[in-house]
Amino acid sequence: MTPPEPPDAGAVEPEAAGSAAPASQGGEPRGNSQPLLQCSEVVAGYGATNILHGVSLAVNRGEVVTIIGPNGSGKSTLMKAIAGLVRVRSGRVSFRDADVSHFPPQRIVREGLCYVPQVANVFPTLSIRENLEMGGFIRRGGSEERIQEMFRMFPDLGRRPNQQAGSLSGGQRQMLAIGRALMVEPTLLILDEPTAGLAPAIMHSTFEMLQDINRGGVSLLLVEQNTREALMMSDRGYVLAVGENRLEDKGSALLDHPELEMLYLGA
Amino acid sequence: MVAFIVGVGFLPFVKMELVANGIIIGGIIALGAIGATLIFGILGFANLAHGDYMTSGAYLGLFLMGSVLPRIGLEGEGLGPFTFGYPVLIALPLTVVAVAVGAIWIDASIYRRLRNRRAGLIIMTMTSLGMAIALRGLVRMIWGGDTAQYPRESRQFYNLPLEISMPPDAVFISAVSVILVAAVYIILNYTRMGKAMRATSDNPDLALVSGIDTAGVIRWTWAIGAGLAATAGVLLAVFQAQLLPVMGWDFMLLVFASLTLGGIGNPHGALMGALLIGVTSEIATEWMNPSYKPVVAFAIMILALLVRPRGIIVGKLR
Numbered sequence: 001m002t003p004p005e006p007p008d009a010g011a012v013e014p015e016a017a018g019s020a021a022p023a024s025q026g027g028e029p030r031g032n033s034q035p036l037l038q039c040s041e042v043v044a045g046y047g048a049t050n051i052l053h054g055v056s057l058a059v060n061r062g063e064v065v066t067i068i069g070p071n072g073s074g075k076s077t078l079m080k081a082i083a084g085l086v087r088v089r090s091g092r093v094s095f096r097d098a099d100v101s102h103f104p105p106q107r108i109v110r111e112g113l114c115y116v117p118q119v120a121n122v123f124p125t126l127s128i129r130e131n132l133e134m135g136g137f138i139r140r141g142g143s144e145e146r147i148q149e150m151f152r153m154f155p156d157l158g159r160r161p162n163q164q165a166g167s168l169s170g171g172q173r174q175m176l177a178i179g180r181a182l183m184v185e186p187t188l189l190i191l192d193e194p195t196a197g198l199a200p201a202i203m204h205s206t207f208e209m210l211q212d213i214n215r216g217g218v219s220l221l222l223v224e225q226n227t228r229e230a231l232m233m234s235d236r237g238y239v240l241a242v243g244e245n246r247l248e249d250k251g252s253a254l255l256d257h258p259e260l261e262m263l264y265l266g267a
Numbered sequence: 268m269v270a271f272i273v274g275v276g277f278l279p280f281v282k283m284e285l286v287a288n289g290i291i292i293g294g295i296i297a298l299g300a301i302g303a304t305l306i307f308g309i310l311g312f313a314n315l316a317h318g319d320y321m322t323s324g325a326y327l328g329l330f331l332m333g334s335v336l337p338r339i340g341l342e343g344e345g346l347g348p349f350t351f352g353y354p355v356l357i358a359l360p361l362t363v364v365a366v367a368v369g370a371i372w373i374d375a376s377i378y379r380r381l382r383n384r385r386a387g388l389i390i391m392t393m394t395s396l397g398m399a400i401a402l403r404g405l406v407r408m409i410w411g412g413d414t415a416q417y418p419r420e421s422r423q424f425y426n427l428p429l430e431i432s433m434p435p436d437a438v439f440i441s442a443v444s445v446i447l448v449a450a451v452y453i454i455l456n457y458t459r460m461g462k463a464m465r466a467t468s469d470n471p472d473l474a475l476v477s478g479i480d481t482a483g484v485i486r487w488t489w490a491i492g493a494g495l496a497a498t499a500g501v502l503l504a505v506f507q508a509q510l511l512p513v514m515g516w517d518f519m520l521l522v523f524a525s526l527t528l529g530g531i532g533n534p535h536g537a538l539m540g541a542l543l544i545g546v547t548s549e550i551a552t553e554w555m556n557p558s559y560k561p562v563v564a565f566a567i568m569i570l571a572l573l574v575r576p577r578g579i580i581v582g583k584l585r
Contacts, residue, residue, distance in 0.1 A: 083476050084475070084476075085472055085475065085476065104475070105475040105476045105478075106475060106478045106479070106480065106481075108476075109476065109477065109478035110478060114476070115476045117472070117473065117476070120470050120472075120473060121473065122473075123465070123466045123469040123470055123473060123474075124469055124470075125465060125469050126462065126465060126466055126469065130462050130465075130466075131466075133459070133462060134462060134463065134466045134474070134477050134479060135477050137459070137463060137477055137478050137479045137480070138478035180477065184478060
């Protein structure tokens with residue numbers, strides 16, 4: 001077994017990643033220097049087991065940030081902890097300067113942070129239109145105008161507004177899941193493996209769509225297994241392993257990091 | 268479809284009066300079953316106190332019609348062709364509101380605490396069994412265990428074609444059942460809260476991260492479920508012309524057979540199951556003692572589930 005090589009100069013080891021201001025590491029942040037989302041030493045888990053053992057990350061305004069890591073590294077748990085579905089046992093999640101660590105999920109949505117789960121990300125017995133209506137549940141003054149905007153953004157959905165979401169193809173379902181989350185015009189969208197199980201062509205168009213959404217002013221935090229494509233479009237990336245930060249760097253630089261392959265291959 | 272054809276094939280051999288009776292009873296079962304299935308779909312447990320919410324409704328109606336309304340000069344029986352008087356029309360909505368508010372209060376005091384402690388299906392169901400026994404005990408304590416009756420005046424039955432003889436009250440009971448089933452359909456499919464209830468039933472976590480007010484959804488679910496149960500209790504008391512503390516508990520067996528048959532968590536299925544159970548258990552009284560109705564209901568349920576394990580209609584709240 002080959003011993004791990006020293007990390008690149010740009011890479012940050014886990015200890016540093018937790019304490020240093022992540023915006024100063026890796027790529028240049030776009031926009032405000034104050035992170036939009038900041039997770040500091042987050043510990044979370046299920047039952048008696050902790051899955052996250054002090055994970056830290058940050059997303060700046062306008063950024064696309066990707067979290068990668070092998071199976072069981074705690075990526076999805078981190079997403080759920082940020083969205084308020086899994087209790088943060090210690091550490092802090094702050095969003096737009098507010099400590100949202102113990103906010104209920106609905107309040108986090110109101111703050112402008114929307115989460116798209118990996119599976120079960122639509123309401124299967126509701127129609128496409130009803131799914132979007134539910135996405136806009138907290139909107140005051142009705143959702144119709146925003147639904148029409150979503151139909152213009154995703155014409156494939158607009159052509160079949162009354163179709164049950166459970167009967168959609170994988171790609172259409174993903175569009176609907178993202179459309180549902182965009183209904184409240186979020187500042188930050190967090191997506192858990194948005195391209196999982198999609199055919200290559202659909203996967204590329206999903207990444208393009210996410211870039212369009214980002215260009216529209218929405219910051220993105222992704223968990224992805226399609227590492228290459230995700231990091232190519234990301235400003236920065238984080239690597240988690242066994243519930244801890246392992247690496248952080250510019251998206252493209254992280255791809256060439258020697259430790260990355262080792263983490264994935266379990267060397 | 269096969270069951271339907273076999274059923275229709277049997278029709279010439281059964282008394283149409285029993286079929287008609289079964290449809291009316293089926294309507295009352297449907298009110299209980301739709302409510303219980305909504306609660307199951309959204310809260311994730313079988314509310315074994317559902318029958319006792321029915322009993323509470325029936326006895327609250329008795330309290331209003333027997334003790335409260337007469338004191339303010341509102342009494343009478345024999346409204347038009349019906350055995351009951353107009354006080355039923357006042358007592359019914361008041362009872363619905365009282366039982367709905369009571370159910371919301373019980374949820375806030377007991378079930379919500381259990382949910383917050385992430386209690387599982389068994390704990391929740393067993394707690395509801397305790398609630399059922401407590402409610403029945405309360406009814407027995409206040410009104411005693413003897414048979415009671417709403418103020419009523421005897422009426423001639425209608426003689427309809429096909430040798431069907433029906434009490435006039437059946438018209439009222441059927442009308443209320445149809446209106447309420449239609450109202451639930453409209454609420455679930457055309458109102459924001461109804462859609463939120465279906466969404467929460469589909470995927471509670473996604474409902475939370477969509478910003479849906481799930482606490483409000485739960486309150487509305489109890490209000491609708493318990494309100495329908497209270498209505499079913501009052502209608503059953505009118506139809507059977509008697510009240511007993513165990514009336515709801517006995518009736519709940521038919522309710523749960525129906526919603527299981529229809530596909531748990533599915534109001535359409537609950538309605539279909541209720542009509543099927545209502546008609547078949549009524550027809551069975553041609554050959555067996557009426558006290559065996561639940562046996563027939565459960566036999567049908569088990570046979571149907573052997574063929575279609577997920578119920579006759581698969582899917583959730585629609």
